[in-house]
Amino acid sequence: MPYHPVKKKIVRRLPTVPPEASLTGLPPLLRRLYAARRVGSASELDRSLHRLPSPWLLSGMEAMVDQLEEALRRQRRLLVIADYDADGATACAVAVRGLRALGLEQVAYLVPNRFRFGYGLTPEIVALAAERRPELLLTVDNGIAALDGAEAARARGMRLLITDHHTPGAELPAAAAIVNPLLPGDPFPGKSLAGVGVMFYVLMALRQRLRQRGRFAGPGRAEPPLGPLLDLVALGTVADVVSLDPINRILVHQGLGRIRAGRGAPGLVALLEAAGRKAGQATAADLGFAVGPRLNAAGRLDDMSLGIECLLADDGEAARSMAARLDALNRERQQLEERMKQQALAYLDALEVPVGDRFALCLFDEGWHQGVIGLVASRVKDLTHRPVAVFAPDGEDGVKGSLRSIPGIHIRDLLSDLATGHPRLIRRFGGHAMAAGLSLEREALPRFAELFEAEAGRRLSPEDLEHAVHTDGALEEHELNLAVAEQLRQAGPWGQGFPEPLFDGEFQVLDSRVLGERHLKLRLRPVHGARSFDAVAFGVAEPAAWRDLPALRAAYRLEVNEYRESRAVQLRLEYMEGLEG
Structure with missing residues (x-):
């Protein structure tokens, strides 16, 4: 496998709650997996939107909605100040799309170029924003540490609204409203919202306020749905690698459902296509490892405005054109990253x-x-x-x-x-x-x-x-099948804090061959089994060294391998070590 200066060891996860607690009716394997992830009741697996806690539990929400309602009533000019990563880009697109849908006509955005301005609401960014003459600045995925930026905005007569999810410092910026679940004493039950999740919650609260005011009553004033934003919420949440607590699992599940149903934003769908992924079968891993890196490539190498415009695109052809440019940037990023990584490993050797x-x-x-x-x-x-x-x-x-x-x-x-x-x-x-x-x-x-x-x-x-590989133990040979792989795919979403199932076992190596330069394709049979299975290992440092190995112990994921019109179970090896034959 890749360079490991510290040897790994396989450690099996243990259930943290009794597997039977309120989870009867589920297959034994799922009960075991959920118990190891602290799921103690079936209600925790309910991923419907009505399970989301009220947005009004966020301590700064009343002030935030007051400001946005006033801005909407007077049609004030609002400028979103974004961040240059995938969370910031999706939060910006959600803010622009959502505020426009709710009736704010003059909404624009500004994202700092990381190479010229660096991160966040700096005085320099405030000066640049002032050229557009906004009356309000709304930060997404940044702002909680912008003490100087807040003072610069105040000096220029702009009201500052902050939505963020980063850890606050000892002093808070002087803003008209701040929404951040990590504010001291904030009663909101989820502390792992991504920046895009915080912005989505602000929109939910604003829509509730407008509904109470009767804004959507009468002919031609239909209440705008916020569901179409959930695909972007899911993307930003997964790409920012925040913990998939029960709230984030609901948001990601709902967003993935829209993508699979063919209702994803054209830009997000185009990015999936550029990565060779099918929207109808999208998983959280596709968002994190295929879409997220392509979106992030704009902020890493160029200007995240390209990524935000892709997410805001309503025209499929325009979205595909921008996705192709982002895909090209991502290939450039991959080459640069590999060169830098090899240099870093050389430094470690020395x-x-x-x-x-x-x-x-x-x-x-x-x-x-x-x-x-x-x-x-x-x-x-x-x-x-x-x-x-x-x-x-x-x-x-x-x-x-x-x-x-x-x-x-x-x-x-x-x-x-x-x-x-x-x-x-x-x-x-x-x-x-x-x-x-x-x-x-x-x-x-x-x-x-x-x-x-x-x-x-x-x-x-x-x-x-200790460099541990945490697994969910072994699978029986009869569990190594397509139905179980499909079951695991549907049981998520999996991600940070709610890890995708990883199993371990010992196998005889019946056949192996090198794919490309750093991948292995294998045919494995459980040491005490009768059937054999296809397996693949990606990113192997010296793949040829593994070809004649008679047996191995591996940590693996059970996945569905789709090739043309066929679908079969496959073991994806995440870690392996040789055994004597």
Whole structure:
């Protein structure tokens, strides 16, 4: 498999609630899987929209709806300030589409170019926004740390409305309204909404208010549906890798249902087609690994305006044209990422202190692209099971970094503690538990690397550093069939915090061959079984080395392999280790 400086081990998940608790009637396998994911009752599997909690539980919602209702009544000019990732792009498209549908006529958007302006509502972005003469600024997926940006907006006479889901700092921006489920004391039961989910909740509350005011009463004033936005909500939620708690599972399930039923936005459908995926069979994995990267490619290498315009397109031909451009950018991104990843692995090989003896890793190269460092950080984290910070030049006098963490370290809290203990070390930072970004003076990088690893060492236990592959145990041979694979596909959506089922077993290798440069196609038979099955392993570092192996132990997913008009069960190997024959 790919480069693993820290050896993995297979660990089986254990049920965290009794498998029988209120889940009678489900197949035993599903009861087992749900119990290991803390599902204790059938009600938790209800993915209908009426199960969503009220938007009014979000603490800033009354003020937010007051502002938007007034803007609609007076037809004020509103400018959405977006972020340049998939969550920010979908949140922007949802805001523009939703506000226009509810009757606000003058809605436009502005997304910062990451290479010129960086992240969020900075004073520079406020100055750029002012050229369009908006009366209100509405942030999506950003703004909670924009203290200077909020002051700049106030000085220019623009009212600021913030929707965000990032962790607030000790001080909040001076805004007319803030909606963020992570605000201190906020009673909303779901703390894992993506930025697009927060914006969708704002639209739900605004529509309820307008309904109460009688805005949709009378001929020609039909209440606009918000359901058509759920495909974009699902895309942003999955692409931002937020935890699929019960609320997010409802949003993603409903969005996928619209896509499969042929009611997806033309731009999203075009991106699926560009990736070779069928909208009628779309899964959360398709959104996360096919659509999300193509949308993100615009923000990483060029300008996310292209991605947002694709999501806003109503014309199928225009959407396909933009999706083709995004697909080309994604191929360029893949090549750049692979080159940077190989350079990063070469740096790891050359470390004086081996990876296995370190608590964290900090990497920098003068030639690295700041739009791709987050992906490289994620790849290195996956391979080493260590917190990773990857830096690139910012084009001026400093460096920008992207961090990825492992369970056991809240990476944004770590940065906050470093900033508090060393006030002149970090220029800016922000993020979540598992991912964060920051900027530094160039000369501060060696000191940051030293403090970063020391702080990680204080927070991590030896158990945290074990590179475990968590599986749902073994499948019986009679369960390795197409019906079970279909059942697993329908039992999701699966994703972060609600992991897709992963099984383990020992197999005899009946046949194997190399596909392309780094993939394996195998024919496997369970060691104590009679039937054989097709299997595939992608991204194998040295595939030829596995061809003559007589037996292996593998962690695998059971999936449906569709080729032309045929459908068959297939084992997708996520990890494998050799066994003696």
